[in-house]
Amino acid sequence: MLILFNKPYQMLSQFNPNPDYPEQRTLPPALAELGALPLGRLDYDSEGLLLLSDEPGLEREVLHPDRQHTRTYLVQVDGTPTEEAVDLLKRGGLEIRVGKKRHVCAPVQVQMLSGPPEWLWERSPMVDEASERRSSWMALTLTEGKNRQVRRMTAKIGCPTLRLIRAQVLEYEVEAIRSGEYVQTER
Numbered sequence: 001m002l003i004l005f006n007k008p009y010q011m012l013s014q015f016n017p018n019p020d021y022p023e024q025r026t027l028p029p030a031l032a033e034l035g036a037l038p039l040g041r042l043d044y045d046s047e048g049l050l051l052l053s054d055e056p057g058l059e060r061e062v063l064h065p066d067r068q069h070t071r072t073y074l075v076q077v078d079g080t081p082t083e084e085a086v087d088l089l090k091r092g093g094l095e096i097r098v099g100k101k102r103h104v105c106a107p108v109q110v111q112m113l114s115g116p117p118e119w120l121w122e123r124s125p126m127v128d129e130a131s132e133r134r135s136s137w138m139a140l141t142l143t144e145g146k147n148r149q150v151r152r153m154t155a156k157i158g159c160p161t162l163r164l165i166r167a168q169v170l171e172y173e174v175e176a177i178r179s180g181e182y183v184q185t186e187r
Contacts, residue, residue: 003036003052005182006174009123013041013050027052031182039063040169043148047123048073048166049174052182062170068143072168073150074116076127077159080136085157086110089140096152105153109141120165121179127162135162 007013011025015032018024024044036052039059053059063069081089088094092107116137127135136159140150151161167174177183 001034001036001054002058002172002185002187003031003034003182004172004174004177004185005031005050005052006177006179007042007047007050008179009047010044012044013038028180028182034184040145042166043164046164046166047179048164049169049172049177050166051169051172058187065144069170070141070143070168071145071166071170072139072141074113074120074163074165074167075138075140075150075154075161076116076135076163077138077154078131078135078162079159081112081138081154081157081159085159086112086138088157089153094153094156096146096149096156098146098149098152103146103149105149106142106144108153109139111139113137113139117175119175123163131162139167141168 005027011027012018013027015027015029017026027038031052035054037054039051039053040063042048042050089108089110092105094105096103096105126132142149150164154161
């Protein structure tokens with residue numbers, strides 16, 4: 001069984017509470033009752049598609065870095081990336097720090113958007129009004145997934161991430177799933 005969960009903003013991608021921050025929301029108990037475990041992770045301050053499954057070994061089979069699976073993110077950034085910055089993302093070679101290590105990013109598919117898609121849910125709390133006015137949207141499709149990579153990449157090009165939504169993993173999309181809800185599917 002594969003579960004597609006639309007993880008809300010400020011929710012941990014785990015069932016157990018963080019002992020240092022017990023007020024942080026965790027994944028719904030209904031998912032644990034199905035025997036599902038998260039495949040991969042989605043940061044606390046990110047939203048969107050999180051895959052879960054009850055199949056042992058599925059995470060390695062589907063999401064292992066060697067598989068170079070695609071994942072698409074909708075990203076609201078502060079400002080508008082320059083043409084040069086977009087080209088740098090597209091051709092690869094952008095250098096970011098992940099922990100104490102230097103990482104050179106692989107090429108990314110970039111699509112500048114005129115705004116958020118019509119189907120996108122509202123976030124609570126919303127992005128502040130001043131940032132919202134000067135922001136722009138883009139869709140980024142990656143084949144690698146380093147810790148907070150999208151946020152590090154947009155910061156490096158001078159347009160920090162304001163809102164980050166994982167819209168698609170492989171062929172699975174979040175568009176038709178309301179925030180905080182899930183659907184079960186066979187893979």
